[in-house]
Amino acid sequence: MPHALFISDLHLSEETPTTRKRFLEFLSGPAREAEALYILGDLFEFWVGDDDIPTPFNRKIVDALAALSASGTALFIMHGNRDFLLGTAFASACRATLLTDPTELTLYDTHTVLCHGDTLCTGDTAYMTYRKQVRSSAWQRQVLALPLEERHKMAREATDMSSKAKKGKSAEIMDVALHTVTDLLRKYEFPRLIHGHTHRPARHVYHLDDHSCERWVLTDWTATRAGYLYCDSEGCRAIPLP
DSSP states (O other): OOOEEEEOOOOBOTTOHHHHHHHHHHHHTGGGGSSEEEEESOSBSOOOOGGGTTSHHHHHHHHHHHHHHHHTOEEEEEOOSSOTTOOHHHHHHHTOEEEOSSEEEEETTEEEEEOOSGGGOTTOHHHHHHHHHHTSHHHHHHHHTSOHHHHHHHHHHHHHHHHHHHHTSOHHHHSOOHHHHHHHHHHTTSOEEEEOSSSOOEEEEEEETTEEEEEEEOOOOOSSOOEEEEEETTEEEEEEOO
């Protein structure tokens, strides 16, 4: 049966060899049987610019994604909060389409909206301020003009700062804000919503204005868990990887 797969939050890096191995096996296995693969952000732990594609680690991932595209699976990639500097050169190298956040589509006759998920966490005001800064074209031009080595240093420092900041935040603040979710569902006329970011995989159902809406939260990938969302004309289901 025709179907599409959805993943997010792999946070690939040199320090996550198990996740990388699992991802490469996924690309050569289940992903090749799908009509499309949607990666909804944070494929990488960080991305400092498309001029870093030749790095051996990055090149291996890019080549594997390009091979998937060449096999006939359409590839769609959305920016996350860690790899928002992925650009057109990366997309071209992978033979992928970069998606805007949010993206609205009809998926096997079901009205669906895709997003990374960070824009739903409006209770985390400090992060939302940071997001606005790093998503500005002026900030990105300034950073991308820096030497590659300096950008790598900045990325490592930002990752460390993010980890420390999370320890001082409540779980509720780092999760989606219910009013933001319901506002989005109403704005897009009650679609099915698929996103990642929160690392809280689940299926939620909302009853709004006489409509029933699904919200699927994708799993993050770690050394101990990974998986994908499988969607076809009969609906969606979460499938864990061994």
